[in-house]
Amino acid sequence: MPTITVGLDGSPQSVAAADWAAREAEQREAALCLLHAWEPPPHVTAPLAGVPAPGEIDREQAWAQTLLHETQSRLAHRHPGLPIGTRQTGDRPASALLAAADESDLLVLGSRGLGTVAGFLVGSVCRAVVARSTRPVVLVRAGERAQDEHLPDASGGTSTTTPYRDVLLGLDLDNPGDAVIGFAFDAARRRASGLRVVHGWSLPASYGYGAAMDVGLNEELAEQVRHALTDVLRPWRDKFPGVEVRAQAVIGGAGRHLVHASRDASLVVVGRSERHTPVGGHIGPVAHAVLQRAAAPVAVVPHD
Template sequence: MPAITVGLDGSPESLAAADWAAREAAQRDADLRLLHAEGDLPGPPYTPFMGVPAPGVIEAQRAWAAQMLRETETGLTERHPGLRIMTRQTAEQAVPALLAAAAADTELLVLGSRGLGTVTGFLVGSVAFAVVARAERPVVLVRAGERAEDEHLPDATGGASATTAYRDVVLGLDLREPDDSVIRFAFETARRRAAVLRVVHGWDPAAVYGHAAALEGGLDAELAEETRRGLDDVLLPWKDKFPGVEVRAQAVVGSPGRHLVHASRDASLVVVGRKRQHARVGGRIGPVTHGVLQHASAPVAVVPHD
C-alpha cells in the first residue's frame, strides 16, 4: 500500500504540512504516516543545566509528543473519514529519522516550512534543507498557513473555495538535463488534480549561446524558436502518455528561479528537480531549487533524480 509520511513537531508549519499530506493521501488512496522524532522542536519548555535537560523533561516531552500525535490524528480523521492514519514516535533525531522514512516504502515525504507570507514565501529551516538535499524520495515543503482553498481557483464570486478547479501545477524544466522522474511526477500530479500543467523553462541566450546572441536580434529570435522547439520535443511523448493533461509550455528569457517564483503565486504546486549526489557525505540543492524553496508562495515538490 502506498504511503505518505509527514514530519510532525506540533509547529504551525508542520500542522499545515499534515493537512496537505492528508488531502494528498486521500487523493492517492494512500496511507498517511505521522512521524515525530525526539529531536524535533518545539517541545515542552525546560531549563537545561550545563547542557543537560532538567529531570523529567525527556519524559514530559515524550508525553507531550504522544498527545500531539493523538490530537493531530483525531483532527485529520474527522476531516478525512476513511483515511488510514498511523503514528510513530521515535527517539532518533529528526534528520536521520526522516531520511530513513524517505528511503523505505514512503512514496512522498511532506515537511513544513515557516511561512513569511505570500510575497516573501518560505523560510526553510536546517532540518528541511538537510532532508531535501539527501532524501531518496520526493519531498514536499508546505508553508505555515497553507489551506485547502489556496490550491483552488476562486469561486464565481471571487471568494476562496476548496471545491473549485485546482490551480495550475507548475513544472520547472531544464532542457539541458530533462529527467523523466521529475516530468512524470508533475504529469501524474496534474492528472490526479485535473489541473493544467504549466511548464516553465527559463534561459539566457548569452549564457547558453554566447554573447553574440545578445547582440544580434535575428540570431536571438532564431535561438528562441529553437528553444521552443526543444521544449515541445521533450514534452511531446509525455503529452501522448497523459492525453488528458492540458499542457502550457513557456520558454522565457531570464532566471528560471525568478520565473518559477512568479508562477507560484497562481499555482497549487511547484515541481522542481534535485540531482542526487553520490558522495558519502551530505548533499546539495542546486541554485534554482534553492531559490524556489526560499521564495515560492505555493507548496514545492523537490524530486530527486540521477
C-alpha cells in the same frame, strides 16, 4: 499500499503540512504516517554521567504522544477511511526524516511562511532533508489551506468547490529527469488541473557578447529551445492525454519566473540532481530560489 509521511512537531507549519499530506494521501489512495522525531537537547543531559534527565524525556514523550493522537483524531474526522498511523522516534530529526523518506512514496514537511506571497523560511533540518532525500519532498507553508489550491469563486474568494489551480513545473532541458516530469504530470492528472511548464535558457557563452545583440540569432535559438521543449514533453502528453499543458521557454534563469507564477499554482514541482559530495547533497539554484520565495507548496523531486 503507498505511504505518505509527514513530520509533525506541533508548530503551525507542521500542522499545515499534516493537513496537506492528508489531502494528498486521500487523492493517491495512500496511507498517512505522522512522524515525531525528538533528540534530547544538551541541557537535559546530566553533566557528569552523560545520562538524559528522565523527567524531561518522559514529559517530551508524553507531549509527543498527545500531539500525535490528537492530530490523528482530527485528520481521521476530516478524512474518514484514510489509514493514519503514528510513529515517535528519539533519533536526530534530519536522520529520522531521511530514514522515513526512504520507506515512503512522499515526505511532507512544514516551513515557516514569510507572508501571503513571500514564500518559505527553510530551516537547517528542511535544507538537509531536501538536499539528501532519495524520495520527493514537499514543503508546505504555515497557514496553507485547502482553499488556496483552488481557483477563486464567483465572488473572488477561495473555495474547495472550484477547480484546482495549475500545477507548475520547472523543467531543465539539459537534464529534465523523468521522475520530475512524471511527478508533475501525475499531480496535474489527480487534480484535474492544467500543467504549466517553464524552462529558462540563456545564450551560450561561446557565442560572445556581440551575439546577444543579434535579434535574428536570438530568435533562431529561441525557436530551437521551443522545439526541444516540445520534443521532451511529447511522450508525456501522450501518456497523460487528459492533462492540458502550457509550455513556456523564458530568457534567463527559471527561478524568478516560477516564483512569480507560483501565486496562481496549486503546487510547484522542481527537480534536484542527485549529486553525492563529501559534504552532503546539493540543491540547485532554481530549486533554492523557489524554496525561498514560492507562494505555493513546493515538491522537490530527486533524479539522476
